[in-house]
Every structure is written in structure tokens, then in C-alpha cells.
Amino acid sequence: MAAFKIKKKRLKELIDSLTKEYRVFIPVESDGVSSFKEVTSDSHLPTINSHNTDRPPKEIFFPQTETLFTYKEGKISPPEQPNTKYRTPNTDKIAIFGASPCDVKSFSLLDRLFGMERNVAKCSGYKDAYWINRRTNALIFTIGCNYPLSTCFCNWLNGGPFTKEGSDLLLTDIGEDFLVEPCSQNGEEFIKTKGLPIQKAAKVDIKRASTVRKEAESTLSEPVDITSLKEGLDTLWDNPVWNEIAYKCLSCAACSYLCPTCYCFDIQDERAGNARGKRIRVWDSCMFSLFTKEASGHNPRPSSKERMRQRIMHKFNYFVENLGDFGCVGCGRCIRSCPVNMDIREVINTIKNVKLTISNEK
Amino acid sequence: MMRSLENELKECARKLLTEKKVDLIIGYSKSPLPLRSTPCFIREEKDVDSLIFDLTCSNNLATYLQKSKCAEHRKPNTDPTVRMENRCKIGIIAKACDARSIVQLILEKQVKKEDITVIGIACTGILDLKKVSDRLNGKEILNYNPQDDEVLFEGKDFKKALKLSDILCDSCKTCLNPDPSVYDSFIGEPVSGAKTEKQEPMTELENLSFGERWEYFEHEISKCIRCYACRNACPLCYCEECVVDRTNPQWFGKSTEFSDTFTFHITRMLDTAGRCVGCGACIRACPTHVDLAPLGIKIEKEIKERFGYTAGLSLDATPPMATFNEDDKEEFIM
Numbered sequence: 133m134a135a136f137k138i139k140k141k142r143l144k145e146l147i148d149s150l151t152k153e154y155r156v157f158i159p160v161e162s163d164g165v166s167s168f169k170e171v172t173s174d175s176h177l178p179t180i181n182s183h184n185t186d187r188p189p190k191e192i193f194f195p196q197t198e199t200l201f202t203y204k205e206g207k208i209s210p211p212e213q214p215n216t217k218y219r220t221p222n223t224d225k226i227a228i229f230g231a232s233p234c235d236v237k238s239f240s241l242l243d244r245l246f247g248m249e250r251n252v253a254k255c256s257g258y259k260d261a262y263w264i265n266r267r268t269n270a271l272i273f274t275i276g277c278n279y280p281l282s283t284c285f286c287n288w289l290n291g292g293p294f295t296k297e298g299s300d301l302l303l304t305d306i307g308e309d310f311l312v313e314p315c316s317q318n319g320e321e322f323i324k325t326k327g328l329p330i331q332k333a334a335k336v337d338i339k340r341a342s343t344v345r346k347e348a349e350s351t352l353s354e355p356v357d358i359t360s361l362k363e364g365l366d367t368l369w370d371n372p373v374w375n376e377i378a379y380k381c382l383s384c385a386a387c388s389y390l391c392p393t394c395y396c397f398d399i400q401d402e403r404a405g406n407a408r409g410k411r412i413r414v415w416d417s418c419m420f421s422l423f424t425k426e427a428s429g430h431n432p433r434p435s436s437k438e439r440m441r442q443r444i445m446h447k448f449n450y451f452v453e454n455l456g457d458f459g460c461v462g463c464g465r466c467i468r469s470c471p472v473n474m475d476i477r478e479v480i481n482t483i484k485n486v487k488l489t490i491s492n493e494k
Numbered sequence: 495m496m497r498s499l500e501n502e503l504k505e506c507a508r509k510l511l512t513e514k515k516v517d518l519i520i521g522y523s524k525s526p527l528p529l530r531s532t533p534c535f536i537r538e539e540k541d542v543d544s545l546i547f548d549l550t551c552s553n554n555l556a557t558y559l560q561k562s563k564c565a566e567h568r569k570p571n572t573d574p575t576v577r578m579e580n581r582c583k584i585g586i587i588a589k590a591c592d593a594r595s596i597v598q599l600i601l602e603k604q605v606k607k608e609d610i611t612v613i614g615i616a617c618t619g620i621l622d623l624k625k626v627s628d629r630l631n632g633k634e635i636l637n638y639n640p641q642d643d644e645v646l647f648e649g650k651d652f653k654k655a656l657k658l659s660d661i662l663c664d665s666c667k668t669c670l671n672p673d674p675s676v677y678d679s680f681i682g683e684p685v686s687g688a689k690t691e692k693q694e695p696m697t698e699l700e701n702l703s704f705g706e707r708w709e710y711f712e713h714e715i716s717k718c719i720r721c722y723a724c725r726n727a728c729p730l731c732y733c734e735e736c737v738v739d740r741t742n743p744q745w746f747g748k749s750t751e752f753s754d755t756f757t758f759h760i761t762r763m764l765d766t767a768g769r770c771v772g773c774g775a776c777i778r779a780c781p782t783h784v785d786l787a788p789l790g791i792k793i794e795k796e797i798k799e800r801f802g803y804t805a806g807l808s809l810d811a812t813p814p815m816a817t818f819n820e821d822d823k824e825e826f827i828m
Contacts (some may be wrong), residue, residue, distance in 0.1 A: 185783075380535070386721045477526070
């Protein structure tokens with residue numbers, strides 16, 4: 133596919149032209165936390181850090197709170213649109229500018245779960261209208277990571293700082309310009325839009341991009357082989373290792389709420405007076421003691437041990453079983469955000485070692 | 495100097511374990527991230543060497559004394575010769591604020607004094623990672639090196655020294671009681687007499703108008719994602735069922751609707767009134783930097799003025815919320 137380039141100075145023009153057709157989300161930093169915000173008339177340029185944001189862009193397609201419907205005296209109506217942060221779930225097309233390759237991969241993983249047609253080997257068979265409505269026709273501009281963080285481990289999970297899975301266009305920072313490579317049909321078509329501030333890339337630009345990528349890839353630590361992790365976990369359900377892993381966990385949801393692939397949710401009715409209210413879908417976390425607590429009072433996951441097992445099993449066993457890939461993209465946010473510094477890479481290594489010990493004993 | 499402090503610490507921990515005075519030591523060990531440490535749980539002498547203590551030991555370990563947290567580790571050693579009673583004896587490394595939290599937990603009958611061996615440690619403050627990050631424009635730090643009143647930070651393409659006083663947590667900079675109030679052993683030299691920059695805790699909230707105060711609350715609380723890291727990192731948030739987790743009746747909505755989030759935070763602040771030791775663990779735990787310290791400081795001041803009480807300073811005190819005094823001010827009751 134042909135490659136193009138855009139002057140960094142002209143990014144604003146590109147984003148402005150996108151806003152004519154799309155609701156555009158860009159990475160912005162506020163109060164020391166970077167997250168994706170919608171471009172409004174007075175908003176500024178994207179904050180490009182050359183690594184992933186503190187909060188993942190997952191919430192654009194899967195907001196923390198989704199009003200499913202409102203009810204009043206027996207009558208049900210669709211949610212009132214303009215009041216919510218992510219309004220119009222089924223009309224406006226969404227464009228994301230500046231997502232990291234790991235986060236874009238997470239969209240592909242969640243596509244399998246939420247039922248987007250993507251020619252994948254395994255999918256859940258469930259179709260989630262909310263996800264599909266926002267995802268359909270969404271245009272994803274990925275910016276590769278020139279400077280992956282020390283917490284990044286995308287390379288353990290078939291990813292890398294410049295992988296294209298899920299992207300429509302991949303941008304590489306090559307100094308004064310971004311190299312722009314369309315990597316899907318949508319991306320190809322977008323690049324044909326008249327009046328874009330882009331030009332054909334020269335050979336030297338492509339060469340520079342390739343150098344940048346190699347350099348970025350070389351800064352990642354040697355990947356740990358996790359190909360047989362799923363099979364290993366199959367044998368570890370009752371293993372005491374879960375105590376060892378979970379003991380310092382405080383059971384908060386910093387890890388799962390900042391995870392690009394965690395999708396557990398709860399359905400709640402919020403009453404607003406007599407016979408009035410709304411039904412919402414709201415993020416939930418397997419780390420909470422309330423997670424899957426039953427109406428009888430019985431809790432199948434009463435302590436942090438069972439809940440930690442759930443989190444690890446879900447990502448590295450059930451996800452593989454049901455959707456054909458690991459439910460983790462190696463973004464490292466859970467490592468950075470954990471108040472007690474739980475490191476999922478260490479957890480994986482601990483599990484691998486337990487498995488090794490067991491198979492050696494046999 | 496840090497080295498010898500750590501050696502002293504390890505020696506003390508080793509002694510407690512060999513003499514079977516404790517079954518378990520809760521302390522800090524190194525983490526894979528350069529500016530972080532991680533809580534560790536040591537049962538065997540051979541693991542004592544992993545203990546560390548430095549500027550990154552930011553967790554308030556007293557939180558692990560709660561019944562609900564770390565239940566497995568609190569189980570007594572199964573070897574009956576080790577302990578006669580059916581309780582686990584815990585040695586815990588405590589900075590001044592951690593020790594104050596332990597005092598509160600003892601006063602509030604959450605733990606028994608005789609089950610706890612407090613290893614008090616001299617603390618001159620903990621790094622505020624947000625301040626460091628702000629001063630280095632968010633660049634990733636790969637190595638750091640403390641030198642007297644400066645810390646040298648190194649990353650991929652930079653080296654920068656920052657003044658220690660600029661990058662300590664606010665709660666450390668304004669700490670009025672830097673030495674543990676209660677301890678069984680003490681590691682290092684007391685800091686009280688040392689020359690550290692001390693200032694009265696800021697009471698900036700008092701100087702704001704009602705409108706400005708509301709703006710401040712709105713600004714801080716709207717950052718909250720309801721992950722409850724603050725509550726779960728807090729040693730004094732130990733309710734067996736937190737009011738936000740009640741389902742029958744359900745008092746709180748689960749979304750990030752401002753009124754629910756606001757009520758959660760204000761309820762937590764009021765619930766810890768007169769008990770909060772101002773350690774700042776909640777602020778350090780927050781992934782989105784919600785900081786309600788000014789309110790906590792204001793409440794602490796109010797409690798001191800009204801009841802003459804500062805949380806966690808003495809095992810003989812009676813917590814103001816656990817007693818009634820005829821002289822208690824009640825001018826706010828109509």
C-alpha cells in the first residue's frame with residue numbers, strides 16, 4: 133500500500149476536516165491524567181506522548197455508564213440523548229485520532245465479544261447494539277509508540293509498538309512529519325478525501341520510519357513465552373499459588389477500570405421518584421467483593437484469592453477458550469495504576485513457574 | 495545511611511522471627527518499577543533480606559491489619575508448637591503515620607495490641623510521584639538516586655536533579671509528628687529534632703468562598719472513576735460492608751453521576767473524621783489524582799478545636815466519636 137506523510141504543523145487541519153463528518157476523539161492531558169476527549173470548537177491539539185494514555189480509549193465505544201432506557205409510569209422511552217457524555221449512540225460516526233496500537237488491538241478483541249463482523253475464528257455469538265452502533269464506520273488513526281514505557285509488554289502478546297491490527301491508518305512519528313499508512317479499506321478510502329493536508333511519502337521517509345520502529349522495538353524487554361499459559365492455567369484452579377498472588381491485592385478496581393480489555397458490567401435500575409427512573413449499564417470489576425454476589429447472600433468469590441483467580445483466568449484462559457486470543461494487550465496500565473504495585477508480568481511468571489514445578493514433579 | 499537503616503531493619507525482623515515473637519512480618523520490598531516499592535509478607539527468616547525502606551515506601555501497611563484484607567495471611571501458622579493461641583502474631587513496619595493508624599485500629603478494637611509488634615522506623619518523607627512526574631514533564635523515570643536534599647532522576651535521554659522538598663508528599667511536608675507514636679522497636683534516629691522544613695498544615699479551604707469551595711469539590715470529585723482504591727488503601731476504612739456496597743437497601747447509585755460520587759467521598763471523609771491520620775495513602779492510591787486532603791485537614795483541625803483530639807497519638811486516649819462529654823460544643827444544634 134502506498135504511504136503518505138503529513139506535517140505535524142498541519143495536524144490541526146486534518147482533525148478539523150475530520151470533524152465535518154465525525155465526532156473526533158483525541159488524547160488530551162488534564163490534571164496529570166491523559167485520556168481521550170471529544171474535540172470541541174475550543175479544544176486544542178492532541179497530546180502526543182509517543183506511548184499509551186493513562187486512561188484507555190475503550191470508554192468511547194463502551195462508556196462507564198450507559199443509559200439503556202428511562203421509564204415513567206409504565207412507559208419506556210429511549211435515553212434522553214443530549215445529556216450524556218457520549219450522546220447519540222447510533223447516529224454520528226466516530227473517529228479516534230492518536231490511539232496506541234495496543235488499545236486499537238483491544239478494540240478488535242472486544243469486537244469478537246460484542247459481535248462485530250470481523251472474520252475471526254471465534255466470537256461470542258452475542259451482538260451488542262451499543263458497541264456495534266458506535267463501532268460501525270468508526271475510523272481509527274493509530275499513532276505508533278516511538279517510546280514504549282518500561283511497563284509495556286505488548287510484545288508478549290503478539291503485539292508491538294507499531295502493529296496494525298484494528299487500525300485504519302497507522303501514523304509513525306518521523307520528526308517533522310508523520311508517515312501515514314492506510315491499513316484497511318476504510319483507511320484507503322479516507323486517504324482519497326479531497327483537500328487533505330497530506331502528500332506522498334518519499335523513500336527516505338519510509339526508511340526513517342523503519343529505523344524509528346526498529347529502535348522502539350529494541351527498547352522492549354525480551355518477551356516471555358506464554359503460548360502454553362492457557363493450558364497451564366487449566367491445571368491450576370485449586371493451586372495455593374492464588375493465595376500467594378492475591379495476598380497484597382486491596383480489591384480495588386484501578387486495574388480493571390483502566391484496562392482496555394476488561395468489559396464486565398452490571399445492570400442497575402436507578403429510581404428517580406415514584407414509578408420513574410432509568411435502567412443503566414455500568415462497569416463492574418471482578419476485584420470487588422460485590423462482584424457476582426448472589427441475591428441469597430452467597431458469594432462464589434468471597435475473598436481476593438478467588439477474585440484474583442477470576443481476573444487472571446478470564447484474561448489468559450477463558451478469553452482464549454471463548455474468543456481465540458488472550459484478553460490482554462500488554463499496555464501495562466494495571467501495573468502503573470496498582471496502589472500496591474501488583475505486576476501482572478510477575479503474576480504470569482509466577483504461574484509459569486508453578487506449572488513448571490508441577491510438570492517437573494511428574 | 496539508608497543502607498544501615500535497612501540492615502538494622504532486617505536484623506530486627508530476623509530476630510523477631512527466630513525468637514518466634516511473630517509469625518509474620520509485613521514490610522516493603524523492591525518492585526520492578528524504579529520509583530515504587532511493594533508490600534511484602536515474610537514468614538521465614540530466609541526472606542528477610544528482601545525488606546527495604548526508602549523514599550518509595552508509600553503504602554500505609556496498617557491497612558493489612560484489617561480483618562477483611564489478607565485473611566489468608568492472618569491465619570495462624572499451622573504448626574501448633576509455633577503458637578499456642580489461635581491467633582497470628584504480626585510484626586509490622588510502621589512509619590509515623592502508619593503507627594498512628596495502628597493506634598487507631600487498636601483503640602477502635604480492630605486489632606489487639608498483644609498481637610502486633612510495631613517496628614517503628616525513622617521516616618523523613620515519601621516521594622509524591624505526581625510532583626516528580628509534573629516536574630519532569632511526564633517523562634518516564636528509569637532510575638533514581640537520592641543524595642542529601644536532592645534526588646537525581648534518570649530516564650532514556652535525561653538526567654535531572656530535583657530538590658527533595660519539592661517532591662515530597664504534602665502530607666509529609668506538613669507532618670507534625672514524624673516519629674511513630676507507638677512502637678516496640680525503633681529503627682534509625684528520631685527525626686523530630688532534625689532540621690526538616692515544617693509548616694502548619696494548609697487550611698486553604700477556609701479562605702475560599704462557598705462558591706469557590708464548591709468549584710474545588712466539583713473539580714476533584716468529577717475525576718473519580720469509582721474504583722475505590724482510596725477506600726481500600728485506607729487503614730481506617732474497615733467497615734465489613736461499606737455503605738456504597740449495600741444492596742438492600744441500596745443507598746448509592748453505581749455510575750459516575752456526580753451526586754453519587756460526591757456523596758461517596760463526603761461520606762468517607764465524615765466517616766473518618768477524628769480517625770483519619772492524614773497519611774495520604776488515599777491520594778497516592780488514586781489513579782486519577784483525586785485529592786481531598788484540604789477537607790481532611792480542615793476536619794482534623796475542627797476535631798482538635800472541639801475535642802482536643804488528634805488521631806493516633808496515644809493508646810490511652812478516648813476517640814472523640816466514641817464518647818460523650820457534657821462540655822461538647824453543640825451550638826450547631828437548633
